[in-house]
Amino acid sequence: MNATKEVVVRLTKYKNVLEKLRSLGFVKVFSDNLADALGVSPALVRKDFSFFGLSGKKRAGYRVEDLIAQLNHILGVDEIQRVIVVGCGKIGTALMRYRGFAREKIRVVSGFDVDPAKIDANAPVPIRDLNEIPYIVKSESIRVAILTVPETVATQVAETLIAAGIKGILNFAPILLKGGNGVVVQNINIALELENLFCLLRFADKDMGGESA
């Protein structure tokens, strides 16, 4: 993960924590609290905030409401973020209907699949043929795609997406896709995450000692 990506990830995490604090009725927050919540140093929080001109007073802390507004502006999440879902299998279909997106102002514009039986242009979220990707990406100015196709075709479909103008891919196919040339890829391999959990538990059982520091 490069520096920009790390900073962006932290900014969105700050925002998430702040929104929870706001819902709890908090008015002010200190860099120490945010540092604790994210597991980073207070100095890093202050550095991030100062870099982006987020203002607060050392002794009085930051105003939660102000920080959220400023973060939303920096992160550009005031507006609706539109995505497509490519591959309408179990995970893809679940994501097309995922309620958690609405609150974050994420809207799935269309699904795409190769299976003619799944095509339904009149569904609340239409499902179209893969061939229509270039047209929809262009006409709807889509920049981000969720990729939930089988592993065997993931690389090829990713190339189609990039050729159509997609700049960001959230990849659920169990294959490590790489970004570059202005394209950002975020890989989520659910089976791998589970394997990691099992391995960590197995290592914990063995008491790895010094290695776990």
Add this chain to the structure above:
Amino acid sequence: MNATKEVVVRLTKYKNVLEKLRSLGFVKVFSDNLADALGVSPALVRKDFSFFGLSGKKRAGYRVEDLIAQLNHILGVDEIQRVIVVGCGKIGTALMRYRGFAREKIRVVSGFDVDPAKIDANAPVPIRDLNEIPYIVKSESIRVAILTVPETVATQVAETLIAAGIKGILNFAPILLKGGNGVVVQNINIALELENLFCLLRFADKDMGGESA
């Protein structure tokens, strides 16, 4: 992420790359190739392998088949890994039926939900009431749970799971759960990942310059 976690994550990534190489007919591989595939230094690959006693020859490389067998042994993935899915909404249901798990020898033993309409003890993967979690976790010796409940109850359900003996949680609820006391939590926040992608693209548009190094 602590050192152990980082190492385990790398070992599972090596294994995934190696399995792909095997399916392509590769017999040997060099640390440089694995380093490229993971985006780490060849020295780190050799350090990892030497720490775990994975053997190869500098000029001749490593045998793919041997490495996979040794990694499977170290990572303990020779055996079936059993999990439960807690929260049978859209994402939870998709994961209960996810075909990608079978290949990784991950088996969903049971789903759990509060909604009586969803309870079905006779389904291929049974769905049971949340109250039955302690009994099933104990009788089936389950150690890992996938948490796909709404955010509002995620913390409370996680506490129930931990009290029942769960040691690893893969959390899809959009709230940052923390591990500790022998419990490992891996958080996957899909909406947040998408937000990060949008932000990265926005930052790329602005050309962050030095900060993107």
